[in-house]
Amino acid sequence: MISMVGVSLHSLYWYWLTRWLGNMSSRTDAVIVLSTPMSETQAQVECAALGESLWYPSEEHLRQDSFLQYLTYEGMNGPYWIGGRQGPSCKDMTASGMMGLRHCPNLMPALCTQTAPLSNLTYADNSTKWQTQVSTGEQWITGFRDRNSFRFEGIRYAPQPERFTYSQVYNGTGNSTALRFGSQCVQAGEVGSEDCLFLNVWTPYLPASSKPSPKKLKPVMFWIHGGAFTGGTGADPTFDGGAIASRGDAVLVTINYRLTTLGFLALNDGVTKGNFGLADQITALKWVHEHIRDFGGDPTRITIFGQSAGAASVRALLASPKAMGLFAAAIPQSNLAGSNYATTYSQYYNISTEVALVANPILNATGCLDASSQVECLRGINPYFLANLTTVARFLVVDGTYLVTDELEVSGRGPAAHVPVLMGFMRDDGAAFIGYPLPSQNESAFLASQGFNVTSNVLTLDFPVPAGPNATLDVFNASAQVATDSEFRCLDEATAYSAIKHEVFPSVYFYEFNRSYQLSTYQPNAPVCDAPITPSHPLGDPSAEYFKCHSGELYYVFGSLLFNNLLPRDQLDIPMSQFTLDSWTAFARTYDPNPSLAYLSARGFTNTSAEVRRAGRWIPVSNSTEGLTLRLLQYPSVQESFGVYGPQSQCVALGFPLDYWESHF
Structure with missing residues (x-):
C-alpha cells in the first residue's frame, strides 16, 4: 500500500471504449500527473511507489494531437518530467506536446504511467x-x-x-x-x-x-x-x-x-x-x-x-x-x-x-x-x-425541524434553497406505476382498477386510446400517459413555472427524456420498456417506438452501461450517454448544462461538441409563454415547449394546472 498526494488521473479510457462505436479518436493512453515539483530522480521514485514508471509518449501519441491538452486548458502546461533519459540529461514534455532535455536536478511536476486495470460489475482489483x-x-x-x-x-x-x-x-x-x-x-x-x-x-x-x-x-x-x-x-x-x-x-x-x-x-x-x-x-x-x-x-x-x-x-x-x-x-x-x-x-x-x-x-x-x-x-x-x-x-x-412546511414552497411562501436546478422526467415515467390491462378492460375500467379517478369525458377528449393493432397495448398506451401526467409531468412543470415566476430558484433547466435504456434489474411491465428486438438490432432498436420508462436515463447519466457489462444497442447509445454525462457534469461545474466548447475541445470529446453545435443551447425556463421550454433528450436532442408530449389542457383536465403550486393551500 502506498500514499499518493498531489496526483490526478488523466485517463483516455473513454476513447478506448468508444473507438469501435464511431468516436473519431482511437487513443488509449493514460497518465498519472504528479503535480508537486520534484527532481527527475525523485519523480522516478514517486512513480515506482505507485507501481508505475515515468511515462513516455507512444508513436501513436506523437502522431496525434496531445491528449494532455486538457492540462493546458487547466493552466498546467508544464513542462513535466517524462521517461527516456539521455546521458546526464533528462527528458521533459509540455502538455502541448513540446519535448526537450533538462538538467535532472531541476524541480518540475511529472507524468507517470497508469496501468491500473479497469473495474466492472464483476471485477475490481483492490490489491x-x-x-x-x-x-x-x-x-x-x-x-x-x-x-x-x-x-x-x-x-x-x-x-x-x-x-x-x-x-x-x-x-x-x-x-x-x-x-x-x-x-x-x-x-x-x-x-x-x-x-x-x-x-x-x-x-x-x-x-x-x-x-x-x-x-x-x-x-x-x-x-x-x-x-x-x-x-x-x-x-x-x-x-x-x-x-x-x-x-x-x-x-x-x-x-x-x-x-x-x-x-x-x-x-x-x-x-x-x-x-x-x-x-x-x-x-x-x-x-x-x-x-x-x-x-x-x-x-x-x-x-x-x-x-x-x-x-x-x-x-x-x-x-x-x-x-x-x-x-x-x-x-x-x-x-x-x-x-x-x-x-x-x-x-x-x-x-x-x-x-x-x-x-x-x-x-x-x-x-x-x-x-x-x-x-x-x-x-x-x-x-x-x-x-x-x-x-x-x-x-x-x-417534523418541525427537518421539514417545516408540507411541501417545497415554490411560490415564495416558505423556505426554499435559492440554488440553480436542473429537473425533468422520462417521457413515459408513469408506465412503471400501473399494471397491464386485461384484454376485457377499456381505458376507463383499467384506470379505475389502478386507482385513478378520471371521468370518461376527460379520457375521451384528452387521453383518447390510439388505434393500433394491439387493443390491450393501446389501452395501456393511453393509460400510461394519464399516469405520467398525473404523477410526474404536470406538477414537475408546475414546479419549474412557479419557481421561476417567483424567483425561488435563480434558474431552472428542464428536460424530458425520449430515449432510454431500461435497467437490467428493473423491468416494469416487461417488455414494454425495452426497445423492440429486430433482425438488424438483436439487442433492441431504439429508433423504433417503445415506452421510455422510469429509471431509463440512469445508465446514460452515469455512463455506466459498459461497467455493467451491457452492450450498446446501436451507434447512438454511447454518444447519447456521453452527451448526457457531459451535460450533467457541466451543470455541476457551472450551473449550466451546456458544456463549454473549449472544454470539450480540450478533452477531445468530439461527439458531444458535434451534438452541442447541432442541437444549439439548452435554454432555461423563463417567465413567459415562450419560456416554458424543455430539452427533449434524445439523439439528436432538440429544444421544445412544455407541451411536446402532452399539452397543458391535459394537466388542467387532471386537476394539475401550471399554477397548481400557487393556487392550492
Missing part, C-alpha cells in the same frame, strides 16, 4: 499494488485506483445511531479501509444491516496539500438513490462513478441512508418525529463538507442529485432549513408529485396522519401499541421483521 491513502481529519482512509479514478468504497460517515434517533457526523481516528462497499441499510427480504451509514467517493484528483488551491478542486456530485424510501443502496453498480470522475472531471459521492420503518417512522410521543433517513442525507452532506476537500472535491460546489425517491429527497432538501447552505445546486430526476402513489413524495403528512395510516398498524403488528414506551418496544423488535411487515413507514413528514 495492495493499487491502494492509496488519504489523510482527512484524524483518519487515514485507504482506497484504491482503477483505470478511471481513485475509488473509496464504504467510508463511514456516521456511527450506527440508536434506532429511531438522528445520526451524527463520524470523525474517526487512525486507519480505516475503503476497499469495498459497506452494508446497505435494512430493507425487505432480510437484506442489509442497521450499521449502514456509509458513503463512496470516486475522484480524478487527490491534492498534494491539506489546503489545496480552490482553483484545482473539482465539483462534487452527491447522489441520493431511489427505491420508494424502502430499498436501494449507494453501492448499486448503476451508479458507478468511474465515468463521471474520468470523463466529467468531477467527484462523485453516493450514500446509504436508513430506509423503510427504521428510517421514516414517526410516533405521537413528541420525540420520535421521523425523517431519520432524510436526516442521514444531511449528516452525509455535513461529512462531505468537512472532508471532501481532501479527496479533491470543492465543498462550495456540491450538486445534490437523485432519481425517484432520490429526487423526492432532493426536493425535500431544497425545502429543509437544516440542509440549506450545504449544497450549491440540485438535480431532481423523475420526482413524483400529483395523484395516487405519487402524492406523498412532494406533499408531506403531518405526524398525526402518519401515525393513523402507518404507525398504528405497525404498533399493532408488533404488539407495541399499548406498551408503556412504544419506541422502546419497537427497538426490541427484529429489524427484518419490521422491514417485512405489510405496512411500513416510507413517508416524509412535517
